Amino acid sequence: MNVSGERVFDAPRDVVWRVLNDPESMAKTMPGVESFDIHDDRRWTANVKIPLGLGGLKMKVDMEKVEEREPEFAKLAVKGHGVGAMMNMETSFTLGDAPEGGTSMAWSADVKIAGPVGSMGQRVLQPIVNQQVQHVLSALDAQIQQATQSE
Amino acid sequence: MSEASTTTVAPEKVELQKGWGGQSVKRREDKRLLQGEGVFVDDIKRHGMGYLHFVRSPYAHAHITRVDVSAAEAVEGVYGTLTGEEVAALTDPFFQISSVPGGNIKDYSLAVGKVRYVGEPVVAVVAETRELARDASELVEVEYEPLPAVVDARKAQDADAPVLHDDAGGNLMWTGLYSWGDFDAAVAESDRVIEIPQLHFHRFNSTPLECDGALVEFNRGVEQWTIHTNNQFPGFAAIMMGPAMKVGLDKLRFVTQDIGGGFGNKITSHPQLVVCCLLARKLNRPIQWTEWRTDFHLSMSHGNERWFHDTQVAVKEDGTLLGFRTKALDDAGAWLRYEPLGGVIWAQVTPGMYRWRHCELDFTQVATNKAPVSPNRGYSRMQHLWFTERVIDIVAHELGLDPVEVRKKNYIRAEEMPYETPNGCVYDSGDYARMLDLALELIDYDAIPVRKAAAKERGKVLGVGIGSTLDSGTNNFGQSRLINPELQFSGNNEVATVKLDIFGEIVVTLGTTPQGQGHETTAAQVVADILNCDLDAVHVRAGHDSYWNSHAGFSGTYASQFAVTGLSAVKGATEMLRDEIFKLASAVFSCEENLLELADGGIRIKENADAFLPFMACGAIINANNAGLPEDLDVTLNCRYVYRPPFQVPDVETKTGNLTLTYAAQLHVAVVEIDPETGWYEIVDYAAVDDCGKRINPQIVEGQVMGATAQAIGAAIHEVYEYDEDGNLLTPNFYDYHVPHALDMPPLATGAIESPSPFTPLGTKGMGEGGGAGIHAVCAAIQDATGVVVTTSHNPYQRVWEMLQETSA
Numbered sequence: 001m002n003v004s005g006e007r008v009f010d011a012p013r014d015v016v017w018r019v020l021n022d023p024e025s026m027a028k029t030m031p032g033v034e035s036f037d038i039h040d041d042r043r044w045t046a047n048v049k050i051p052l053g054l055g056g057l058k059m060k061v062d063m064e065k066v067e068e069r070e071p072e073f074a075k076l077a078v079k080g081h082g083v084g085a086m087m088n089m090e091t092s093f094t095l096g097d098a099p100e101g102g103t104s105m106a107w108s109a110d111v112k113i114a115g116p117v118g119s120m121g122q123r124v125l126q127p128i129v130n131q132q133v134q135h136v137l138s139a140l141d142a143q144i145q146q147a148t149q150s151e
Numbered sequence: 152m153s154e155a156s157t158t159t160v161a162p163e164k165v166e167l168q169k170g171w172g173g174q175s176v177k178r179r180e181d182k183r184l185l186q187g188e189g190v191f192v193d194d195i196k197r198h199g200m201g202y203l204h205f206v207r208s209p210y211a212h213a214h215i216t217r218v219d220v221s222a223a224e225a226v227e228g229v230y231g232t233l234t235g236e237e238v239a240a241l242t243d244p245f246f247q248i249s250s251v252p253g254g255n256i257k258d259y260s261l262a263v264g265k266v267r268y269v270g271e272p273v274v275a276v277v278a279e280t281r282e283l284a285r286d287a288s289e290l291v292e293v294e295y296e297p298l299p300a301v302v303d304a305r306k307a308q309d310a311d312a313p314v315l316h317d318d319a320g321g322n323l324m325w326t327g328l329y330s331w332g333d334f335d336a337a338v339a340e341s342d343r344v345i346e347i348p349q350l351h352f353h354r355f356n357s358t359p360l361e362c363d364g365a366l367v368e369f370n371r372g373v374e375q376w377t378i379h380t381n382n383q384f385p386g387f388a389a390i391m392m393g394p395a396m397k398v399g400l401d402k403l404r405f406v407t408q409d410i411g412g413g414f415g416n417k418i419t420s421h422p423q424l425v426v427c428c429l430l431a432r433k434l435n436r437p438i439q440w441t442e443w444r445t446d447f448h449l450s451m452s453h454g455n456e457r458w459f460h461d462t463q464v465a466v467k468e469d470g471t472l473l474g475f476r477t478k479a480l481d482d483a484g485a486w487l488r489y490e491p492l493g494g495v496i497w498a499q500v501t502p503g504m505y506r507w508r509h510c511e512l513d514f515t516q517v518a519t520n521k522a523p524v525s526p527n528r529g530y531s532r533m534q535h536l537w538f539t540e541r542v543i544d545i546v547a548h549e550l551g552l553d554p555v556e557v558r559k560k561n562y563i564r565a566e567e568m569p570y571e572t573p574n575g576c577v578y579d580s581g582d583y584a585r586m587l588d589l590a591l592e593l594i595d596y597d598a599i600p601v602r603k604a605a606a607k608e609r610g611k612v613l614g615v616g617i618g619s620t621l622d623s624g625t626n627n628f629g630q631s632r633l634i635n636p637e638l639q640f641s642g643n644n645e646v647a648t649v650k651l652d653i654f655g656e657i658v659v660t661l662g663t664t665p666q667g668q669g670h671e672t673t674a675a676q677v678v679a680d681i682l683n684c685d686l687d688a689v690h691v692r693a694g695h696d697s698y699w700n701s702h703a704g705f706s707g708t709y710a711s712q713f714a715v716t717g718l719s720a721v722k723g724a725t726e727m728l729r730d731e732i733f734k735l736a737s738a739v740f741s742c743e744e745n746l747l748e749l750a751d752g753g754i755r756i757k758e759n760a761d762a763f764l765p766f767m768a769c770g771a772i773i774n775a776n777n778a779g780l781p782e783d784l785d786v787t788l789n790c791r792y793v794y795r796p797p798f799q800v801p802d803v804e805t806k807t808g809n810l811t812l813t814y815a816a817q818l819h820v821a822v823v824e825i826d827p828e829t830g831w832y833e834i835v836d837y838a839a840v841d842d843c844g845k846r847i848n849p850q851i852v853e854g855q856v857m858g859a860t861a862q863a864i865g866a867a868i869h870e871v872y873e874y875d876e877d878g879n880l881l882t883p884n885f886y887d888y889h890v891p892h893a894l895d896m897p898p899l900a901t902g903a904i905e906s907p908s909p910f911t912p913l914g915t916k917g918m919g920e921g922g923g924a925g926i927h928a929v930c931a932a933i934q935d936a937t938g939v940v941v942t943t944s945h946n947p948y949q950r951v952w953e954m955l956q957e958t959s960a
Contacts, residue, residue, distance in 0.1 A: 083289050088297060112297075118209065120881075
């Protein structure tokens, strides 16, 4: 499943870059994070409970930054494992200067979900993923605003 | 009086004594089944047994890099586990039917090193409850390294396609060219060659009420397994399991009583049975496995998906069919569990019901990252007959002819029976044109133009479609040599024993494994007729047990054959018993056998009714009071008969021969009414006419006809195993995989004619696999209503809407 989009943040590019590359800030944007471990500046692990159907889907998610060109591009490989689902995701974002000020972020993700949850199929999962992406982006917006104000 | 009947006919009057065959006597199995007193595999319990749950692959294609069962085994109540590595150490790969390259693949009962479809069993966990086994299986850690998957058979042979089996060197499993007659000569003789680029028969399955299962015990003292299972072809399971487990077949005892539906799906549960056997030995306790419904959908024996490409049909302008040429591409899924037999089974019905003499079919079977396929009610013939029927309607469409007339022009005629097909099969009997007339009468075909006009006024479109199948039954297993000349199978056999017990009970043991077909009833009818006794005097043992000499190599219930193989064995054994009763009575009465007759549950002197020896006396004399009998009286009153159909080994070079013994025929007509705005449609009338030769029990036959019709409607409209591009099955449960309910069934009229088979002892033919007729009837009706050529067997409402949109665009 491929999801992608573009978002403009009312903040300088270096602030956006910093938030996006700060594991603790990113943890606050992710849905249902129950715990978060930082192994080094490239590898993090999160235990999440994704709100999916009854009770939610518990998953241990390993993230690794596999490519980086500061302050415009980064790519992460994400592997998740939980009861009833396995997730593999490759996601990247590209930052640029927005024409009307602020920072633009073009992002994309290739999500593969295996297991019984995967059998629900794209027609069921796509709206759920889209909804979660909107939550992440709104939370990210809040994090960036907070970072801007604290400067 | 019309030969047609409807589903609402009144019960037929049952006459006493004379002529049980041909009567719709009540099924004797139904009392226990309706009262919940049947014994299915999940009803069998043993002290200390462990419940098995399979850990299954979430990936369609991946290397297994690590398996750790320690956390699961540490749970209290978990008895143990079995991994693919253990299976590889303890067993050999299953014997492969295929020649190379498919013959090179290594198939074990659990995934070894690699998984090849979503749902493939990877590890087995056994615990004290079913729920605990399922929970503990979540603690088994399996690390995978995902690989790209191939799910579209058409891409399986691309240069960059992921390869499932390195041992096979690619995804090609089997290929063979079948060519009979001279298609090029047919083209030269033809007025037109009609080309059909692509036709697609979709992947679906039949749905038994009961999923697969087993209760397996290991007798350590004699090193023998007793396998209580609902596998429907124990003879096949045994020859797969014995060599893999490196044991003789006497070590594998198969037992079954009631089975909740089979449809062919339950032929290939041998990998799971091997896992149960290994665990029963390893853990020294009985192992119980009952498959979950989702697991059944994910991994158990889907029906063959098939593409037909570049079809050419040589025809005359008047609709005379001369020949066809096509390329069939068959999707085997990940493993060859019964395949590639589908690559030859279709050839039993090469020309369908039609007289064309020049047929060429280039068959290719490939592996994909989907569940393995195996027989499914109408196995392989259904796909091919759908193709031939589709060709007829497309030809009629192209030539502007009436599909009814094209059929009648090309049907094999009743007076041509027995009819030898271009590939040497012999259709035993039948009258297809008469069947069509009867089916059209049942839906009041003459009124169709008026109904079409009326539908149009209501903003709907109405269409009528015809579909037929030949339910070829009683396989000649010699056809497997056309797939792999090195195989040493041929012919067929089935066994029955009939004995007269000490109190005169007539006891019948069958080699078959009935799954609801009423074998106990029809066998009793045959026996009672031969012994001229009351039906209730005949006791037919329920179920199957391979241990006590009442099975043969091909014993089982599959491929439309019981009415021939099973009942012929019953007939043979009963006639042996009858002859022995005559011999005994002749000795007792000191008279010639020709002065005796069977009557009233015994044997008597024709001219002296007082000289009567009831069966009870016969049984008592031989079994309990035999002193003083003549030494040369060779009578045991315990008779075993093996029926062997009259087959020859097919010719491997020309790929010709009699591949099957009987040809029951089904002719279905559907009338559909479509809402062109939405594509939603309804089957407003439906007729099914069946000819299976002599019917022993017409009501049982009619039940099979109704079941086959439901199978057809499900497949045509609702049922499909759909995969996404990553190999996830999107329809693994009843929410997404809709099996027709009673309310989905259309008004159904049934009719029957009887063309007794000249090749079988009772004039019977196997039957029950006629559902393919209905799949095509729906396709043809949609084509008639919309005017759009239908190219796929599965036409849900959205597909019809898309077709209409494509046309209007």
